[in-house]
Amino acid sequence: MAGTSPAMTGYWINGPLSEVLQSRPLRAIESAMSDASPLTVLGIETSCDETAASVVRRSADGKGEILSSVVRSQLDLHAAYGGVVPEIAARAHVDLLDAAIKQAVAEAGLGFDAIDAVAAAAGPGLVGGLIVGVTTGKAIALGLGRPFIAVNHLEAHALTAGLTDDLDFPYLLLLVSGGHTQLLIVKDVGEYERLGTTLDDALGEAFDKAAKLLGLPYPGGPEIEREAARGRPTIPLPRPMLGRPEPHFSLAGLKTALRHEALARAPLSQQDIADLSASFQAAVADIVGDRTVRAFELYRQRLGPDAQKALVVAGGVAANKRLKAALELVAAAHGFRLVVPPPELCTDNAAMIAWTGAMRLSRGLIDNLSAPARARWPLDPDAPPAIGAGVKA
Ligand code: KG4
Ligand code: ZN
Numbered sequence: 001m002a003g004t005s006p007a008m009t010g011y012w013i014n015g016p017l018s019e020v021l022q023s024r025p026l027r028a029i030e031s032a033m034s035d036a037s038p039l040t041v042l043g044i045e046t047s048c049d050e051t052a053a054s055v056v057r058r059s060a061d062g063k064g065e066i067l068s069s070v071v072r073s074q075l076d077l078h079a080a081y082g083g084v085v086p087e088i089a090a091r092a093h094v095d096l097l098d099a100a101i102k103q104a105v106a107e108a109g110l111g112f113d114a115i116d117a118v119a120a121a122a123g124p125g126l127v128g129g130l131i132v133g134v135t136t137g138k139a140i141a142l143g144l145g146r147p148f149i150a151v152n153h154l155e156a157h158a159l160t161a162g163l164t165d166d167l168d169f170p171y172l173l174l175l176v177s178g179g180h181t182q183l184l185i186v187k188d189v190g191e192y193e194r195l196g197t198t199l200d201d202a203l204g205e206a207f208d209k210a211a212k213l214l215g216l217p218y219p220g221g222p223e224i225e226r227e228a229a230r231g232r233p234t235i236p237l238p239r240p241m242l243g244r245p246e247p248h249f250s251l252a253g254l255k256t257a258l259r260h261e262a263l264a265r266a267p268l269s270q271q272d273i274a275d276l277s278a279s280f281q282a283a284v285a286d287i288v289g290d291r292t293v294r295a296f297e298l299y300r301q302r303l304g305p306d307a308q309k310a311l312v313v314a315g316g317v318a319a320n321k322r323l324k325a326a327l328e329l330v331a332a333a334h335g336f337r338l339v340v341p342p343p344e345l346c347t348d349n350a351a352m353i354a355w356t357g358a359m360r361l362s363r364g365l366i367d368n369l370s371a372p373a374r375a376r377w378p379l380d381p382d383a384p385p386a387i388g389a390g391v392k393a
Contacts, residue, residue, distance in 0.1 A: 039361055040067070042105065042115045042140065043354025044097070046133030047125025047153045048179070049074040049084045051096040052350035055108035055115070056163070058358035064163040067108035069344070069351045070100045075219070082218050083208065090128030097136055104350070112144055117366070119357025121350075122150035123374030125179070130373035138369050149357040150371035154379050156352040157314040158186050161339045163355045170307055172299045172336070174292055174327070177315030177348075178204035178219070183247050183295040184379060185302060186312070189359050193302065194383035195295050196247030203284065204317045206251040210280050213259055214273050224277045225320055231274030233282035235261050242287065247294040248386050254283055285326035292327060296334045309336040318346040 038059045045052040054069040074092045078084050105112060120137030123130055134150065141148035157180075158173050173184045181203045183196040201209065204221055211220020216227065237257050240250045258280050265272045292311065299307070311331050317323065318340055331338040345352060360366070 039116050039358045040108075040110065040114055041149075041354040041357040041361065042101070042118045042137075043151070043350040043352070043357055044101065044118070044120040044133045044137045045153070045156075045348055045350040045353050046093040046097060046129040047121045047123070048129065048348055049078055049089050049092075050348040051093050051100050052348065052353075053097070053100040053104035054350035054354045055104050055110065056351050056354035056358055058355070058362065062162075064355055064358070066163070066351045067110070068104045068106075069349055070104045070107065071344075071349050072096045072100050079218055082212050084126070086126045086128055089126055090132060093129045093132040097132060101136070101140070112140070115140075115144060115146060117141070117147045117149055117357055117361045118144070119149040119151045119353050119360075121153045121156065121353050122367075122371055123152065123377035125153055125375070127373055127375045130375075134371070134373045138371075142369065147361060147366040148369060148371065149360050149365070150367040151353045151356045151360070152377050152379060153348075153353075154180060154182075154377070155190070155192075156356040158184065158192070158312075158379065159189065159356050159359055160314055160341050160345050160352040161312040162359070163351065164341050164345065165339050167310060167312070167339060168308060170303060171310040171312050171339075172295055174288070174295075174311065174313045174318075175315045176203040176288070176313070176317035176323075178202060178208065180315065181249050181251075182379075183291065185299055189363060190365070192379040194378070194380035195298050196249065196291060197383075197386050198249040198251065199386055200250055200252040201255065203249070203251065203288070204315065206255055206284070207317065209255050210258055210277075213255075213262055214268065214276055216273070216277075219316075221317055221320060224281055225322065227274045227277035228281040228322065229274075229278075231271070231276070231278030233275075233278040235275055235279035237261065237279050237283040239283055239286050239290070242290050245294065246386075247291045247298065249287065249291055251284075251287075254280070254287075281320070281322050285322050288323055289326040289330045293330050293334065296330075296336060309334070310339055311336045312339045312341075314341065314346055316347045319343045 043054045052071040055067040057065045118137045118141040120133045170187045175182045181198040185193040208220040211223045216223040240253045
């Protein structure tokens with residue numbers, strides 16, 4: 001669970017400055033919890049290869065407004081390596097973050113004084129980058145005398161839909177990104193039950209690896225989608241885990257099957273690449289549809305028939321139109337409303353971090369300056385380990 005309640009945290013630092021520094025964050029929390037005034041939060045995202053900063057306002061009635069959202073992609077720096085290089089990412093965050101924050105505050109039309117709290121992604125992710133964001137966030141919070149909030153990046157993906165859609169708890173979340181593939185019940189802020197995860201590769205990772213073996217550039221998801229648009233989904237590929245009772249995923253076998261089909265056709269023509277892409281994408285859509293239907297059943301079992309039926313899709317892979325079409329079909333068939341945030345909020349950004357910070361602040365959930373950056377940080381620490389070869393989530 002991200003963060004702790006104010007009652008559980010020791011505030012800030014000990015020493016000569018402590019009186020001043022303690023009183024201001026406390027005042028901010030008191031007004032956040034009692035006032036009808038809106039909360040304005042600066043968010044920082046550095047968990048992977050996007051350096052991002054954003055200012056978000058949450059009004060007393062719970063509505064969100066993005067005042068600015070700056071995302072500086074490092075894609076160019078990593079493209080040559082076919083994936084994100086952690087050390088290059090961390091160094092690039094150091095180079096880019098200060099300017100991104102300055103720009104976000106300026107574009108919001110505010111001064112730093114108007115910021116009620118600073119939220120930074122503190123995990124899970126590449127720890128070098130996380131340390132850059134967390135340290136910068138703490139320094140700004142300390143300088144301003146405002147609360148600091150260490151945000152779980154996955155919680156931010158989970159809560160983003162509430163920023164753009166009128167959405168109450170609970171709901172079912174399908175989180176599909178480069179690093180994560182999970183089906184979770186979102187019961188409330190900080191309350192998650194994991195239903196399914198991947199036993200090997202994350203969905204976005206599978207797209208990236210598939211693209212690489214077809215000779216397409218990184219990131220592979222959009223490339224596969226583009227190629228698939230002019231291909232035929234006729235090459236037989238397996239659908240691992242279909243029909244299994246637990247809504248887990250396994251994608252390594254699909255990737256291996258794709259490799260075999262590609263080798264059998266080498267050297268690949270443009271049409272081969274398009275057909276293999278379309279076939280891969282169709283297999284993924286079938287798998288995700290089947291696993292999600294299983295999660296619908298578990299969701300109803302856990303929460304009863306009267307619980308709100310909403311499926312939220314988050315993470316970079318949610319941008320995939322074929323996947324979205326498959327989810328629309330299964331959601332409609334099972335009476336679930338499908339909520340997909342706009343693509344710029346599905347991929348990594350800092351507005352989701354700021355929004356999560358505002359949600360947490362409104363409940364008095366802040367962190368102290370010893371909050372660590374965490375490479376691993378499961379949303380549901382009680383979830384039993386999934387049995388599989390290379391479990392990541
Ligand atoms: O959420 P995200 O921006 O970053 C994290 O991993 O946290 O997700 C990036 C992933 C990459 O693996 C990328 O290939 C995939 O999302 N992706 C897509 C599409 N757009 C991005 N996968 C399939 N279809 C897409 N259109
Ligand atoms: Zn992400």
